[in-house]
Amino acid sequence: MQEASRRNRAPSRLLKLYSSYRLFLSALLLWLGHLDSSAIYFDDSDSGLFSTTAAAYLIASLLNLPLFQLLRWRPNETLLFAMLLVDVVAINLMLYSSGGMAGSMGYLLMVTVAASGTFLKTRLALSIAAIASFIPVSIAMSEFLFSDGGQTEAVRSGVFGILLFATAAIFIYLTKRLTLVQALAESESRAATRLQHINDLVFNKMLTGIIVFDSDFCIEQLNERASLLLGPSDSQKLLARHDSLDQVSELLTYYHDWKANPQRQLPTFLCKNSDIPLQISFSEIHSNSVVDTILFIEDARTLSQHAQQLKNSSLGALTSSIAHEIRNPLGAISHAAQLLQESQLDQADQQLVDVVLRHSSRMDNLVQDILQLSRQQAPQISVTNIFANCMLSKTQVQESNLFNNPQIEIDASAQSVNAPFDSSQLQQVLVNLISNALRHSEKKTGQPWVAIRFDYQTDMNLAMLKIYDRGEGVSDANKNKIFEPFFTTEKQGLGLGLYIARELCEINFATLSYVYKSSSEGYFKIVFSDPAKLLPRNAENEQDRSDR
Known part of the structure; x- marks a missing residue:
């Protein structure tokens, strides 16, 4: 099934090349057939049959071009077989009319047989090779048996037929190997493209901003999150690929600080065009003699949330102790002051009691606010x-x-x-x-x-x-x-x-x-x-x- 699919989709570039070769060959043979010196090249030739065959071959080559162009250079196997069969018959006729195997026309059949091994299925390619070898072999054998033909001509035609089959077999094998390699390459290419799409999707959907830049601070790659976290640059547009990191000059200061001390924890970065606090970190990629740098940009509020939860947990333990150690005595002081307020006191003492009650209430509110802060639960966003x-x-x-x-x-x-x-x-x-x-x-x-x-x-x-x-x-x-x-x-x-x-x-x-x-x-x-x-x-x- 794969072989049939491959043969039905003959590579358009090779088919164009072979069609050009047919057109050039038929025109050249027609021109040689009309030269006065053609007898020098074609001994014992029948110039009339040769010229007629060459002219018909040229016409067939010319008709194939618009037909294949109409089919977008994707003809079916029947058309390809017919084209190659025409080539075999035409070359054999010109081979016969130019003196048989004694001439050099027979070598042109090897090109046609090689093309059949490339364009056709195995059985059809071997059929073209069989037809191409059968005609000269049958002519040589008939001359040997029924006329005065020599034994040498028959042996030569037989060896030539073996060469044609060998050529067909070699090109069939090479084409199969090339097809497997091409199919593997296409499969790997599709897999690589799919993985690239997945990587791009994951890269752009990451909550961490990533910027890759070279030694000249030219941005080679960045994701959407990095552009959004940094906000617009001085040109009032978001950073994009091939921009310079100089547009956010503050980042260069962070980069040089990191280069001076890679182990140092960089402070939180607040971009002038964004209200989001950012945590910046760097890492280098060494590839041969090229060194690229990766800039990681994280929303510092995420880290702050985790730190806040730890802080609340510790504060909760502390405030529970405060509630026990402060609120109970504070309640007693407040209650005693209320009792004193109900007694018959002079104005000066009454003012002192009011001071005690007021500050007791303030301290109670303070403890309440601290307790409220420590009891905050994780938000249900x-x-x-x-x-x-x-x-x-x-x-x-x-x-x-x-x-x-x-x-x-x-x-x-x-x-x-x-x-x-x-x-x-x-x-x-x-x-x-x-x-x-x-x-x-x-x-x-x-x-x-x-x-x-x-x-x-x-x-x-x-x-x-x-x-x-x-x-x-x-x-x-x-x-x-x-x-x-x-x-x-x-x-x-x-x-x-x-x-x-x-x-x-x-x-x-x-x-x-x-x-x-x-x-x-x-x-x-x-x-x-x-x-x-x-x-x-x-x-x-x-x-x-x-x-x-």
Whole structure:
């Protein structure tokens, strides 16, 4: 079956070459037949039969060309056999008319037999060889038996027939071997192409960004994740293959630091065009005299989540001890102060009791916040509607009655914005940020006000949430401290609200930052992660819930 398929699809290049050879040969033989000196080349020749056969052979060669062109040089086996049969008959007639085996025309049959071994199946190729040898052998034998033909001519024709069969056998064998090699090469090529496609798919879908660059910092290969994590370059386009790594000049500094000390842990990298903290590492590939470098780019928030879980585990053990060692005595102090408050005390003593109660309450709130931080569980991340969570957070703030007629403006044009986040933890973050904005607006203007706006980080198509207020803003001295634990500018604050909010964002693969423009202008910004990239564990949980 494979041989038949191969023979039916004769290689077009070889067929074109052989067709050109037939056309050239027939024209040459016709020209030689009309030369005055043809008798020198063809002893005992019948010039009329020779010229007529050569002319017919030329016409047949010319007719084959448009026919094969029409068939896109993929003729069936019948046409190929007919073409080769015409060649055998024509050459044998010209061989007979030019003096038989004594001339050199017989060697042209070997080319035709070799072509049959290439284009036809084994049986048909041997048939062409048999026909090509039968005609001269039968003529020589008939002349030997029935006329005055010599024995030498008969032996010569027999040897020539053996050579034709040997030629056919050799080319049949070589063609089979070449076919097997070609089939193996095509199979390996298909397998390599398939593996390359799989590698490209895996390479581009990896959550780790990878960039391969040469000694001139020309990018030889990179995946989609690397382009997205780094964001647009100075030319406002994502990095692509054949770009220069110089477009992100900060990475060159990291590279030189790594070359100086390969064992050093590089600090977190924050690209100026992206809000995602990145962990950078390098590795070299040595191939002969060529050295390429691989740049690995990882979202540092993934590592932060694991570190946060370890930190929460340790903090949980510590705060359980705090709850036992502090809350019980604190409760006793608070209870004793309440009893004293109910007694008949003068004004000075009453003020001292109020101080004790106020600070006892503050300490109790501090312990409560630390316990809340330590008891945080792993988030149940799912794709949730951001607008709906904002509305729920707005309701919670309004129902808390902490502010008088708070004005909470939420952008209603983005009701379809979705992002992966634990819904309850997102509401906790939003309540904290909204309350913080209302408090600072009221402090400056007397009116609690906050505005929530939606936007997209266009280069990575990530949803963003911006929270504005009308407060005093953050001073230059405090802009790098606002997310530190226990840092606060309020007399009654504990300084854990923004710290907890950022921690919650990080374990949900989001980023909370403060965009600082001036001391009186700025806003908090949450950049959510890609909805298409859920954690595998959470994706399985989502599937389980949908199945149920």
